[in-house]
Amino acid sequence: MTAMKQPKNKTTQVVEENKKTITSMRLQRFLGFIVALLLLVAVVFLSLMIGAKSIPFGVVWDALFSPNNSYDHTIIHNTRIPRTLIALIVGPAFGLAGALIQVLTRNPLADPGILGVNAGAAFAVAIGVGVFSVTSMSAYMWFALTGALIATIAVYVISGGAGKKAPTPVQITLAGVALGATLSGITTSLTLINSKAFARMLNWSVGTLARRSLDDLWLVLPILIVGALLAFVITPALNAIAFGDDRASSLGVNVGVTRAVGLIAITLLAGGATAIAGPIGFIGLMVPHCVRWFVGPDQFWIFLYSIVAAPIILILSDIIGRVVLLPSEVPVGIITGLVGAPILLILVRRRKASGL
Template identity: 55%
Template sequence: MVLLVVVVLASIAIGARDIPLPAVLHPTDVTERLIIRDLRFPRTVVGLIVGIALGVSGALIQALTRNPLADPGILGVGPGAAFFVALAVGVFGIGSITGYLWFAFAGALVVTVVVYVIGAAGRRTADPVRLVLAGVALGAVLGGITAAMTLLDPVAFDAMRFWSAGTIADRGLAVVWPVLPFLAIGLILAAIAAAPLNAIALGDDAASALGAHVTRTRVVVVAAVTLLAGGATAIAGPIGFVGLMVPHVARWITGPDQRWILAYTTVLAPILLLTADVLGRVVMRPGEIPVGIVTAFVGAPVLIVLIRRTRVSGL
């Protein structure tokens, strides 16, 4: 929590124009007050909310599938939501978040179900390797179609140009309010599913013997992932690797208890996202690198390390 407070202050203070810490806490200059109120503070709040949503959805997917390489991006949930948003903008001419939010939810749900069905085809439970392969393949296809649609109609997708790279810049609180109730419901569902997920980690038969409702837990987790990943994508675009990296860090700290993993992920995920956003502002100052590119740059080596580790299978 202390580190989160430090990162939040850094997110407000650092940018094209740095603001001293005393001025962050008590701004007196009119320009600095406007920068904090209209730009930095809303951006930081968006980073907090999107980070929590992506981190918790990644932890839920890893626990449900017992796959250490699962996250909304790798399993195609983020690209699916982004594809449906592209359909909303390009085909139906919907430009407001209140309109394409439902498309983001639909895309996240459809891709989650399709990937899980492919991964579980011919088996009682989903195979982790099949899930990753199906998610990467489906995400690549949907990402390619989305890019093609953007090239065919650049005027309609001009507003989505930075959104498609994954960014929290210029995403004011007006974008967050319509999504916030759905994200809150997703977090509540995640809290409800945490204890049964501990039982499911032992296998479906053992979970049933311990009194856990396996099917109901899966439905709750899918609903939570749909709301969290779809809502985060609607706000900030497809941002990958946050849901992959943070649950592993939380697991190293807490052990296998999903209740503590979700709790730590709720704090650690916005730390990662805001830190990546601050780095994106510093590296190419006075320009910026979208946070989705920074997390990908950091997350790709982490993914390689995770694949090479032999202990990652022990979820």
């Protein structure tokens, strides 16, 4: 008589269901990432084609692989390729910095601005323009980066980072908001006193990819790479911190060191990107926030998707800015604010913000 097959116990069924869920999630993440990469390639070509003068795909292809001195090829190489490359580099920096600040503060609606990075950069640029009569974009860049670094250090010290106990997310957030508000007020006062300084820094302060030098970008690139490497190095520790400092400590994570390294990475990423493109808002807030809904709480995948999704949003916003008020151009920083804020409100209303 054939023995009857014993039914699986509940524990075995749960384990098998979990395995299927994990496998399905991994496949979803992988396929989604491939789709995002293909979309990024498509958006890059759109950026090279669309502007005050539309250029056919065939001409763009020839300009990339068989360039000549024609007018269209000159536009592509002198204007559109540089601003697209800048978007491809600063976009991931903003996205990754946003993902970092959200996990460090355990606030899915945080962005690098709450650390005072943007305010510190703007304050330093205002000092450079108003006091030292700085006019070159290269000088703006170094003043902005220095200001961002000093602001982050100040936030860490004010929040209690110099003491024996690591500062909490709330302390860091409050210190960043307070310092940012103070620096923004001083910056506004300086620009009102010196109207020439205001006029000079206006183009930088709204956030734009236009009229930026690739030479300046190459100077900032190593800083952004170091920031990105630091972010990925502490990814396992960040996954633990997302469940709370006490839980992370019980798993052997040095919360204070991890948070300090994370703040350094945010400063290098957001400070470097802000230095070259100006304080472009929304990207660092919206991208990791939406990415988390798709990939789940694993910080590695959040970081990876943010690196790809952020330049897609940034380039699309830049394209809109080029054509919405022809023959004039709207800076990308304005477009990201106008388009991004309503989208974020709609998404938050339609679906409860997910926890970290």
